[in-house]
Amino acid sequence: MRLVDISSAVDAKAWEPDPVEHEILTPAQGAAHMAEEMREHFGVHFDPAELPDGEFLSLDRIKLTSHTGTHVDAPSHYGSRASYGDGRPRDVHELPLEWFYGPGLLLDLTGCETSVAGVAELDKAMERAGRRPEPGDIVLLNTGASAWAGTPRYFTEFTGLDGPAVHLLLDLGVRVIGTDAFSLDAPFGDVIARYRESGDRSVLWPAHVIGRSREYCQIERLANLDALEQPYGFQVSCFPIKITGAGAGWARAVAIFAE
Known part of the structure; x- marks a missing residue:
């Protein structure tokens, strides 16, 4: 087929009557975010620096x-x-x-x-x-x-x-x-x-x-x-x-x- x-x-760069807001967390920022979430919600503590390359996963926050x-x-x-x-x-x-x-x-x-x-x-x-x-x-x-x-x-x-x-x-x-x-x-x-x-x-x-x-x-x-x-x-x-x-x-x- x-x-x-x-x-x-x-596309957040395109013109919209209601503008799109797109925040991108890099893999390094995602590592810090994940560490904070794990600590706050599950009581698990770890240092993001322990992750390979100090990175976890990227994350997108979008308002539209x-x-x-x-x-x-x-x-x-x-x-x-x-x-x-x-x-x-x-x-x-x-x-x-x-x-x-x-x-x-x-x-x-x-x-x-x-x-x-x-x-x-x-x-x-x-x-x-x-x-x-x-x-x-x-x-x-x-x-x-x-x-x-x-x-x-x-x-x-x-x-x-x-x-x-x-x-x-x-x-x-x-x-x-x-x-x-x-x-x-x-x-x-x-x-x-x-x-x-x-x-x-x-x-x-x-x-x-x-x-x-x-x-x-x-x-x-x-x-x-x-x-x-x-x-x-x-x-x-x-x-x-x-x-x-x-x-x-x-x-x-x-x-x-x-x-």
Whole structure:
């Protein structure tokens, strides 16, 4: 098989609205830390200098949101209540693993000239791909936004889906929709501007709000989708990290081609 990494990295040097804090303890610093932890919690005393080269293991301390880098949004991210099931949207640790491994379908939205793609744009993308989604497919939207990753522009210039477009994919049996953009919805500023102009609440983050009435997941902040030279004929693996009670979990998304 051939593996193509379609994930974006968690990088403390990249620009983020919520900056990432990454503290690295070297192996020597890790030795001192381990000695202190052993003494405090287990009553064991030893001199780090006794270790080979005076080193133990490196250690990383990272402060970030669960929406940094490639991640899966769980239903509980969309709201505190759901109109389906027992009314409690599931957290990321409760989601079926089967959702996150399946046939991939890449839809090209790079030619979209607006910040919101609707049913017409999706239909054109499906026609170009030569196939419509089937139940269990993981749909990947290539908007071209990943070219600006790590810069402020990444968070303000991209294409999202409107409500009818999301409903279309869900009606076709899709449970997981991925995008290389910061959000499956349009940019925040664009959403607010359209709401101020129309007074229509349905334009307020419809892709996310739909998740309160229909259970599905988004994968946001994918990358490297241009490396997928065919729109289908590959599997996608995008299992989210199991964080109890969280509305999202980081994922290492990979496209898998059989050879």
